[in-house]
Amino acid sequence: MKIELEVNGKKRELNIEPRRTLADALREDLGLTGTHLGCEHGVCGACTVILDGKAVRSCLMFAAQCGGREVRTVESLAADDGTPHPLQAAFVAEHGLQCGFCTPGFLMLVTAALEGDPDIVEDEERLRELLTSNLCRCTGYEGIRRAVVRAAGDMKAFS
Amino acid sequence: MKPAPFDYRAVGSPQEAVSALAERPGEARVLAGGQSLVLEMNYRRERPKLLVDINGISELERIEEEGGVLWVGALVRHRDFEEPVSADPLGRLLSRVSRYIGHPPIRTRGTMAGSLAYAHPVAEWPAVAVALDAGIELLGPDGPRAVSAGDFFLRPFATACRPGEMITGVRLPLLGENSGVGFAEQRRTQASFALVAAVATLTVEDGTITAARIGLAGVAGRPIRAREAEEYLLGSPLSAEAFAEAGRRAVRETDPLPEPHAGVAYRRHAVGVLAGRALEQAAADLEGRA
Numbered sequence: 001m002k003i004e005l006e007v008n009g010k011k012r013e014l015n016i017e018p019r020r021t022l023a024d025a026l027r028e029d030l031g032l033t034g035t036h037l038g039c040e041h042g043v044c045g046a047c048t049v050i051l052d053g054k055a056v057r058s059c060l061m062f063a064a065q066c067g068g069r070e071v072r073t074v075e076s077l078a079a080d081d082g083t084p085h086p087l088q089a090a091f092v093a094e095h096g097l098q099c100g101f102c103t104p105g106f107l108m109l110v111t112a113a114l115e116g117d118p119d120i121v122e123d124e125e126r127l128r129e130l131l132t133s134n135l136c137r138c139t140g141y142e143g144i145r146r147a148v149v150r151a152a153g154d155m156k157a158f159s
Numbered sequence: 160m161k162p163a164p165f166d167y168r169a170v171g172s173p174q175e176a177v178s179a180l181a182e183r184p185g186e187a188r189v190l191a192g193g194q195s196l197v198l199e200m201n202y203r204r205e206r207p208k209l210l211v212d213i214n215g216i217s218e219l220e221r222i223e224e225e226g227g228v229l230w231v232g233a234l235v236r237h238r239d240f241e242e243p244v245s246a247d248p249l250g251r252l253l254s255r256v257s258r259y260i261g262h263p264p265i266r267t268r269g270t271m272a273g274s275l276a277y278a279h280p281v282a283e284w285p286a287v288a289v290a291l292d293a294g295i296e297l298l299g300p301d302g303p304r305a306v307s308a309g310d311f312f313l314r315p316f317a318t319a320c321r322p323g324e325m326i327t328g329v330r331l332p333l334l335g336e337n338s339g340v341g342f343a344e345q346r347r348t349q350a351s352f353a354l355v356a357a358v359a360t361l362t363v364e365d366g367t368i369t370a371a372r373i374g375l376a377g378v379a380g381r382p383i384r385a386r387e388a389e390e391y392l393l394g395s396p397l398s399a400e401a402f403a404e405a406g407r408r409a410v411r412e413t414d415p416l417p418e419p420h421a422g423v424a425y426r427r428h429a430v431g432v433l434a435g436r437a438l439e440q441a442a443a444d445l446e447g448r449a
């Protein structure tokens with residue numbers, strides 16, 4: 001079936017089987033391999049993307065459901081000249097990643113959360129709850145938590 | 160893994176959904192939040208021939224309060240309950256419980272009705288529905304009908320919703336101002352389903368309990384109400400001893416299925432403790448301490 005959707009600000013047309021998950025459509029059909037697939041059953045969060053402003057598991061949605069909608073992936077974060085997004089810079093500064101497999105998912109989870117409510121970093125419990133959404137086998141989460149707090153400050157300073 | 164092939168149909172009304180389901184009797188499935196169905200399909204434990212996507216039926220996104228009942232449309236997501244949807248204590252109960260379901264991205268898409276239809280034996284919403292005697296509204300080829308939650312859940316992953324029918328909404332009774340609510344569960348990790356869960360509500364007049372509801376999940380093939388424990392509480396004051404005794408009585412009403420992560424004896428013990436805690440929370444909620 002044919003669908004048209006917006007991916008990272010550009011209109012894209014896809015001709016896909018209904019069984020194509022959004023994750024596979026992004027990776028296989030659009031070549032956006034920044035979105036990672038770990039478990040394919042909603043647990044790890046490596047596949048998290050932003051759909052119409054909300055963080056969702058792209059392994060648990062079909063591309064067929066995304067006609068007319070806006071998807072943002074990790075590829076949308078850095079500026080055109082390659083300058084990292086403040087959140088990406090904060091992940092580097094705070095050792096928020098080691099192997100990096102989980103990183104695209106965390107970046108999109110946190111981007112949606114900070115856009116929705118930057119004050120989430122003021123509330124330790126809510127921030128902890130948010131970060132339990134995704135799995136990281138390397139960092140122990142503390143670097144990620146610090147990166148989010150730092151980025152929230154940087155993003156406020158920017159705006 | 161990847162799902163087996165299927166046809167996909169997005170529909171705009173409940174009637175359209177039911178007509179679409181009728182095209183492939185027994186081989187079509189409703190797609191709501193997809194947070195259980197798509198993973199079952201990824202595992203190929205589910206191989207529907209047709210998916211009927213109800214996400215475009217905007218009338219099912221509504222929540223309405225009328226005549227002592229909260230009506231929750233089939234597309235209301237877990238996350239919509241995080242801020243209380245009603246000033247009645249029921250709003251606080253739904254808010255408290257919603258935070259135990261998976262984590263934020265799962266709650267953004269998953270629906271209350273989808274959770275009832277999936278009927279995981281330790282899911283939170285089915286336990287709440289049974290505790291409150293919720294009414295589950297179904298629409299099928301022969302028109303609408305309603306089933307009470309006590310009759311809706313049959314076995315793990317099996318309900319009274321027939322192939323060809325869909326849930327359109329859930330009716331939850333308001334509890335009344337002099338009521339308190341509590342919820343407690345035991346789980347292995349933040350993201351896993353619970354092993355055992357307990358829901359409790361208490362209504363009090365002049366310091367005496369006039370109504371008690373206790374719903375338990377993970378202690379039988381379906382969520383149950385601990386009726387003997389509820390009855391024991393009627394006429395009693397709010398007291399820690401009464402709650403502990405009610406917890407012990409609730410244990411007698413359970414019949415857990417063996418399960419690898421938690422044995423039968425463990426779950427019987429745990430549910431007594433959790434029922435007691437849920438009742439204490441309900442009492443604290445009533446006294447404005449929670």
Ligand SMILES: Cc1cc2nc3c(=O)[nH]c(=O)nc-3n(C[C@H](O)[C@H](O)[C@H](O)COP(=O)(O)OP(=O)(O)OC[C@H]3O[C@@H](n4cnc5c(N)ncnc54)[C@H](O)[C@@H]3O)c2cc1C
Binds near residue numbers: 041193195351
């Ligand atoms: C990582 C993870 C953690 C989770 N943790 C929890 C948890 O702790 N507690 C918990 O309760 N759940 C948990 N879930 C499951 C989640 O709550 C699902 O949202 C829920 O089980 C199903 O709701 P859904 O709207 O996503 O339904 P779907 O996945 O779309 O559908 C599930 C089933 O119900 C049927 N169905 C859906 N809607 C209707 C309808 N209106 N009428 C008839 N049939 C319908 C479908 O055909 C399908 O068979 C978790 C899921 C994941 C991925």
Ligand code: FES
Binds near residue numbers: 048059060
């Ligand atoms: S790949 Fe989607 S949650 Fe793990």
Ligand code: FES
Binds near residue numbers: 098101135139
């Ligand atoms: S950096 Fe390796 S899994 Fe998170």
